[in-house]
Every structure is written in structure tokens, then in C-alpha cells.
Amino acid sequence: MLVIYVLSALVLAGPTVALVSRDGTGRLPAMGWNSWNEYGCDIKETDFIKVGQLLILLGLKDLGYEYVNIDDCWSDKQMRRDPSTKEILPDKTKFPQGISHTAQVIHSLGLKLGIYSDADLKYDNCNVPAQFTDQFQYSPEGLTTDAPTGYDWGASNTAKRYNAMRDALLKQNRTIQYSLCAWGHAHVEQWGNHTGHSWRMWGDIMPAWEGKEQWSWGLMPIVNQASFLWNTTNFWGHNDWDMLEVGNGQLTIEENRSHFAMWCILKSPLIIGTRLDTIAQPILEILSNKELIAFNQDPVYGASARPFKWGFNKDDTSDMLHPAEYWVGTSVKGLHLFMLNTQDKTVKMQTRLSTIPALSDYPAEVEYLVHDMWTGKDLGRFSGEIALDVAKHDTAALRITTIDGTTESVS
Numbered sequence: 001m002l003v004i005y006v007l008s009a010l011v012l013a014g015p016t017v018a019l020v021s022r023d024g025t026g027r028l029p030a031m032g033w034n035s036w037n038e039y040g041c042d043i044k045e046t047d048f049i050k051v052g053q054l055l056i057l058l059g060l061k062d063l064g065y066e067y068v069n070i071d072d073c074w075s076d077k078q079m080r081r082d083p084s085t086k087e088i089l090p091d092k093t094k095f096p097q098g099i100s101h102t103a104q105v106i107h108s109l110g111l112k113l114g115i116y117s118d119a120d121l122k123y124d125n126c127n128v129p130a131q132f133t134d135q136f137q138y139s140p141e142g143l144t145t146d147a148p149t150g151y152d153w154g155a156s157n158t159a160k161r162y163n164a165m166r167d168a169l170l171k172q173n174r175t176i177q178y179s180l181c182a183w184g185h186a187h188v189e190q191w192g193n194h195t196g197h198s199w200r201m202w203g204d205i206m207p208a209w210e211g212k213e214q215w216s217w218g219l220m221p222i223v224n225q226a227s228f229l230w231n232t233t234n235f236w237g238h239n240d241w242d243m244l245e246v247g248n249g250q251l252t253i254e255e256n257r258s259h260f261a262m263w264c265i266l267k268s269p270l271i272i273g274t275r276l277d278t279i280a281q282p283i284l285e286i287l288s289n290k291e292l293i294a295f296n297q298d299p300v301y302g303a304s305a306r307p308f309k310w311g312f313n314k315d316d317t318s319d320m321l322h323p324a325e326y327w328v329g330t331s332v333k334g335l336h337l338f339m340l341n342t343q344d345k346t347v348k349m350q351t352r353l354s355t356i357p358a359l360s361d362y363p364a365e366v367e368y369l370v371h372d373m374w375t376g377k378d379l380g381r382f383s384g385e386i387a388l389d390v391a392k393h394d395t396a397a398l399r400i401t402t403i404d405g406t407t408e409s410v411s
Contacts, residue, residue: 018193018236019166019178026177026197028297029238030269032067032114033060037207037243037273041073044094045102052109054276058284061111063293065272068106069114074099088117125158125182132157140184140202140225141217158186162195179240179269189229193237198269201229205242207249209393210321219245219259220342224323226266227307228316233267235302240269247274247283254394256286257374258340261395264292265305265329265338291333291373292397298331301409305329305338308357311349312342325349328356330409334401335359336373341390349396350387358410359400369405373397 136147178196192199206216311325
């Protein structure tokens with residue numbers, strides 16, 4: 001349901017490469033808050049002003065959460081558009097002084113305002129007019145496509161609709177971070193990078209570890225998809241695995257930790273979707289983890305972490321309950337190992353250091369310093385293998401360096 005718009009200028013860097021802005025907007029994954037998961041249509045201007053104030057009060061703005069995003073239901077559903085200007089009209093009950101006033105207040109707090117719209121403005125993928133539907137169909141949830149082999153999905157009507165909005169946004173006198181909400185349809189990962197700054201890769205998220213309800217999915221099916229499409233994200237263009245459900249539903253603390261860790265290492269936008277006025281301290285601490293945020297926002301390494309061992313299953317197995325469990329990535333701080341326990345019990349998770357990409361060429365007896373990104377403390381020196389007890393549905397987040405504090409990057 002998410003589409004982010006951040007007020008800044010865009011420059012098209014070329015016909016087949018990323019959208020690059022002069023001020024750097026869109027180079028790194030977006031961070032902020034969105035109204036949909038907790039508020040749905042029950043929104044009003046004061047909600048967003050309060051969120052802006054809370055982002056500052058809770059220290060989240062200082063960590064990079066800077067976007068306050070108005071999701072659906074902000075417009076006047078009856079009048080719809082101004083008959084003269086054709087502009088979409090805001091709901092005067094919810095926004096009595098208009099969206100521009102809300103933007104002014106949010107900007108005065110040093111934050112940025114985002115807003116949502118549907119397929120009539122070619123942002124979300126809902127309510128697509130029949131003449132703009134695709135000739136061939138593809139969705140990532142298992143639909144077998146009827147497209148011929150080698151079909152260029154960049155020529156699909158879905159791509160054309162989103163490109164039309166890209167071109168319109170580029171003509172504006174402000175920079176706009178463009179987030180595509182195509183749900184992974186029409187293989188958006190193949191053309192999204194020269195269309196927008198991020199693109200949804202799956203259906204809507206819900207606050208559950210597994211399963212599906214209507215069009216919404218739990219965490220594990222989404223991570224399963226990411227296990228195979230992690231490599232279509234980098235600077236200026238990011239796979240969007242949907243808004244954070246951290247703090248919502250009946251997710252356990254361990255499940256919330258895994259959710260946040262995986263979205264950070266996948267370089268997904270980090271868009272909080274829980275109420276900030278009643279946020280529990282353990283949830284705030286998860287969302288405020290500086291080391292995981294730093295990985296997501298790394299200025300030198302833009303690529304996602306990648307799976308190198310599935311663990312529960314044979315490697316390269318698609319499983320919506322047990323996706324890839326062992327992931328590795330690089331930041332300016334070192335090499336990082338992430339071990340996701342998908343099982344319903346505490347498990348000793350272990351991997352030989354020689355099986356981790358970038359460490360395979362080092363002698364087996366080399367010692368490494370292992371650091372816990374959750375506690376911020378060093379676990380000590382390890383050689384040969386790393387083995388840790390990981391609680392049910394939790395994720396071990398580790399940084400590995402040589403004893404002198406250096407290591408090779410993973411490619």
C-alpha cells in the first residue's frame with residue numbers, strides 16, 4: 001500500500017541506468033513512518049504532526065527516519081478533483097487546511113512529507129483501467145506467466161504507466177523520491193531501476209511470521225522470495241519488501257528482531273508502521289538498532305546481503321516456511337553474518353568460516369573477532385566455525401573482522 005514521495009530534483013542518468021538526483025535523494029533506502037498499517041483510513045492531519053514530533057522526541061529522526069508518509073484515504077472521495085485545475089482534492093474534514101499546510105508543519109520539524117495515490121496517478125497498482133492492463137501476466141506469488149520466452153517486461157503496460165509518472169515527476173521543480181508499488185508484477189525488478197528509486201517485490205505484508213490472508217502475507221514467504229531476488233538492489237534502486245510490521249500484531253520479540261534485521265540487510269526501505277505514541281521500549285530499541293541501520297544505510301556498499309546456505313533445506317530450495325537461513329554481506333565495518341532460525345524451537349546454528357564467501361581462501365586456523373550487532377558487544381575470537389544457540393524465530397546478527405579489525409568484502 002506504500003508509495004513515498006520526498007520533495008527533492010531528479011536527473012535521469014541514462015536510458016538504462018538508475019535515476020540519480022543531484023542532492024543524493026534515493027541513493028540509499030528510504031527511512032521513515034507510514035500511516036497504513038496502524039491507522040488505515042482513520043487519519044487526520046494532527047496524526048501526522050504528532051508522528052513528526054515523536055520521531056524527534058524518540059530519537060528516530062537522528063537515526064535517519066525522516067519521512068512522514070500519508071497513505072491512502074487522504075483525498076475527497078466524492079468531489080475527487082477540482083473542476084478547474086483537475087488537481088486531486090484533499091478531504092477537508094481530515095485535512096482542513098489542505099495537504100500543503102501539513103507539509104509546511106512537517107518541513108518545519110526538519111522532516112519530509114510523503115503521499116500516496118492509486119493507478120489514476122500511476123503510483124500504486126490498484127484500480128488499473130482495463131486499457132492499461134498488461135497483455136501478458138506475471139505476479140511473484142506463483143502465477144505461471146503466459147509471456148513468450150525473452151519477453152521484455154520493460155515494454156509492458158505496467159512499465160509504461162510507471163514511466164509516465166516518472167517523466168511527469170522529473171519535470172517538477174523539486175526532487176521527488178519515486179517509490180513504485182507494483183507488488184512485483186510485470187517483473188518490476190527488471191525495469192524498476194531506471195523508473196524509480198524503489199519497487200515493491202511482493203504482495204502486501206501483514207504482522208505474522210508465516211501464511212497468507214487475502215492479499216497479505218507473513219514474513220517468511222517474503223523472505224523466501226528475497227532469497228532468490230536479493231541481487232536486484234543497489235545504490236539508487238532498492239527492492240522494497242513492504243513496510244515494517246515491527247511492533248504490530250502478535251509478533252514475538254524474536255520475530256520482530258528477525259523482521260527488522262532481514263529488512264535492514266536486504267537494503268529495503270525502512271518504513272515504520274506501528275503507533276509511536278504507545279510504542280513499547282523493546283520495540284523502540286529494535287527500530288533504533290544503530291548497527292543494523294548502518295548496514296542498511298552504508299555509504300560504500302550498496303548491495304544487499306545474500307544467502308550462501310539455506311540451512312533447514314537443501315540450498316536453492318523455495319520454501320515459504322523455511323527460506324534461506326544463512327546470509328552474508330559487507331559494510332564499511334567489516335563482513336557480516338546473519339543466521340535466521342526459521343524453526344519453532346531454539347537451534348544451534350553453525351557454519352564453518354571457510355564456507356562464508358570472502359573467507360574461503362583464508363587458512364582454517366585464522367582467528368576472527370566476532371561482534372554481536374544486537375548487544376553491541378564482542379563475542380570473542382573464533383576460528384574454524386561459528387556456532388551459536390539461536391532462539392525460535394530469532395536472528396543472530398554478527399560482524400566478523402580479523403583481529404586487527406579488517407576483512408575482505410563479499411561479492
